Amino acid sequence: MKSLEGKVAIVTGASSGIGEAIASDLAGKGANLVLVARREERLKELADKIGGSSSQKVVVVQGDVTKKEDLETAVQKAKEEFGKVDFLINNAGVMLLSFLKNDKIEEWEQMVDVNIKGVLFGIHAVLPEMLKQGSGHIVNVSSVAGHEVFPSSTVYSATKYAVRALSIGLEKELSKTGVRVTNISPGAVSTELTEHISDKEVLQMFESSGSTTGFLQANDIAHAVTYAVSQPDYVNVNEMIVRPMQKK
Numbered sequence: 001m002k003s004l005e006g007k008v009a010i011v012t013g014a015s016s017g018i019g020e021a022i023a024s025d026l027a028g029k030g031a032n033l034v035l036v037a038r039r040e041e042r043l044k045e046l047a048d049k050i051g052g053s054s055s056q057k058v059v060v061v062q063g064d065v066t067k068k069e070d071l072e073t074a075v076q077k078a079k080e081e082f083g084k085v086d087f088l089i090n091n092a093g094v095m096l097l098s099f100l101k102n103d104k105i106e107e108w109e110q111m112v113d114v115n116i117k118g119v120l121f122g123i124h125a126v127l128p129e130m131l132k133q134g135s136g137h138i139v140n141v142s143s144v145a146g147h148e149v150f151p152s153s154t155v156y157s158a159t160k161y162a163v164r165a166l167s168i169g170l171e172k173e174l175s176k177t178g179v180r181v182t183n184i185s186p187g188a189v190s191t192e193l194t195e196h197i198s199d200k201e202v203l204q205m206f207e208s209s210g211s212t213t214g215f216l217q218a219n220d221i222a223h224a225v226t227y228a229v230s231q232p233d234y235v236n237v238n239e240m241i242v243r244p245m246q247k248k
């Protein structure tokens with residue numbers, strides 16, 4: 001039997017990158033899925049791919065994590081289709097790096113809305129159900145930028161520090177409820193994340209600096225998430241940091 005057979009996972013930001021890889025990996029281990037993101041076509045393509053290679057059921061919810069109703073809908077769909085929710089992977093996020101002096105207020109707001117409020121709305125939607133079940137697992141995707149601040153990452157880091165604070169507080173609050181919490185902090189992963197950066201100074205800085213760090217693949221993070229949620233009930237994996245090696 002596959003290790004996650006019969007389990008039900010909601011994955012936010014499943015339309016690309018790390019979320020897409022997490023969904024595929026969980027399905028590969030036997031989990032049924034509810035996929036959430038704004039780009040419905042991309043979710044449907046992923047659902048077809050997973051459905052074509054396994055017997056797992058996949059439900060697509062076109063949703064925006066800045067709207068709490070959309071996350072409530074995702075939990076509702078999970079209950080209707082599968083009768084429960086075992087895992088919520090709060091992965092959706094945006095990294096709109098900029099220098100504060102360039103005053104990209106709308107981008108600050110977007111990062112606060114998606115990265116912090118999106119995670120809170122996910123918790124809001126799923127927690128009553130998990131507490132009722134007396135079991136569940138919430139995985140929040142933070143970042144190494146939630147452990148240190150890099151040039152131009154000030155606001156992004158503030159949101160990812162906040163995600164870690166939410167994970168730590170939630171874990172303490174839930175320790176006797178049967179609901180587990182994992183905070184995962186990836187280093188640089190090769191995805192679409194940097195494509196939305198609009199600050200020209202940041203883009204120039206990247207072009208001229210020549211990174212000494214390699215990149216992880218989205219699958220590397222997916223494997224870490226699958227490890228955390230595959231542990232026996234009494235094991236609570238609270239924090240994981242996964243970085244790429246420096247180039248030799």
Ligand code: NDP
Pocket residue numbers: 012013014015016017018019036037038039040063064065066091092093094095114141142143144185186187188189190191192193194
């Ligand atoms: P991608 O840009 O590939 O994926 C981001 C995902 O978030 C997409 O599926 C996107 O879907 C979704 N998303 C963005 N805004 C919203 C929204 N308002 N509502 C619902 N979904 C939304 O980047 P990654 O896969 O790299 O990022 C995934 C997570 O990993 C993020 O939280 C990021 O901060 C974190 N991370 C990434 C690192 C990296 O180096 N790549 C390093 C550390 C952390 P759609 O646009 O369809 O809504």
